[in-house]
Amino acid sequence: MATKSKATGGVSRQVLADHVYEALLVALMDGRLEAGTPVSIDGMARELDVSPTPVREALARLEATGMVRRMALRGYRVAPLFSPEELADLMDARLVIEPANAFMACKHADQELTGQLQQAIEDLKAAPRGPSFAEFRAYWEADERFHRLIAESAENQFLLSAYNALGGQVQRFRFFGGLGVTDADYAIAEHTEILKAFEAGDAELARQKMIDHIEGVKQRSQHDSEVRS
Known part of the structure; x- marks a missing residue:
């Protein structure tokens, strides 16, 4: 280094x-x-x-x-990799914070935000997904950007601080070292559903689609944890 x-x-x-x-x-x-x-x-x-x-x-x-x-x-x-129990706790915390972010961000979303979310999804689709961090880093950055755009657009400094404190994205991606990204197709589809809710201006739907996404991530992360153990 x-x-x-x-x-x-x-x-x-x-x-x-x-x-x-x-x-x-x-x-x-x-x-x-x-x-x-x-x-x-x-x-x-x-x-x-x-x-x-x-x-x-x-x-x-x-x-x-x-x-x-x-x-x-x-x-x-x-730090050790998260245990299955710690991963579950992390995702439960994200389930409190990120649907609220999606609901509030959607309420005042504009074309610029939806365009940025769309670009993050396109970058996810194009990014490599190999086993080393150098290979899946672009995917991680696009995934993080999608969630961060929503967190910042909620315009609530306390929720943003809580989101930042979780470190949820980087912790989840630790499990892809040696494996590569295992859930890209699911995550891209779920992000797309969130984007559709933003484009429709439906804040309640955006909240629900974020719940669906984090629940899916929770299940897949626990599976990856078991594979690594």
């Missing part, structure tokens, strides 16, 4: 932290940083040829997604 050197040459602190975050995310998603192993801030800084500060900032961001955990007096460790 290589990124900018300590002599940043004018690169901003935020840009440098983003580079480090990206390098760590790829290593976590591909399993090169294995579940349960410690992540040394100083060691990672040496490996990436940066100061400890952007590594510390990147790990704090990853902690918010549940990808790493900070242990008292012991630093960071890579």
Whole structure:
């Protein structure tokens, strides 16, 4: 994993932290940083040829997604993959938040939003779905973009904060490492149904279609968890 050197040459602190975050995310998603192993801030800084500060900032961001955990007096460790029970809890939390997002976002959706949702679906259709993160990353980003567009368009800062805190998308996609995306056709069809509700301006239908989608994701995620175990 290589990124900018300590002599940043004018690169901003935020840009440098983003580079480090990206390098760590790829290593976590591909399993090169294995579940349960410690992540040394100083060691990672040496490996990436940066100061400890952007590594510390990147790990704090990853902690918010549940990808790493900070242990008292012991630093960071890579979090284990979610158990079936944890996955169920995650999806139940998403079932509280995301249908509400869809309902409120649909109420003031415009052509720009529906166009962006449509583009996210088209990007899902075109994205590779292979077993490495490099292969399925474009799919993950399009999937995340679809859900984030709706979360941000709900225009409720507290729901958006709750959505961000879940880290639901990245956690689910950890199960695709070594497998590839297993549920693309289902997810694309479900996203399309949500989009149709937005295009019709039917907020209650958008809420219900989001429920259907998250319920489907819950069932498929539990299956992927069992396959990996």
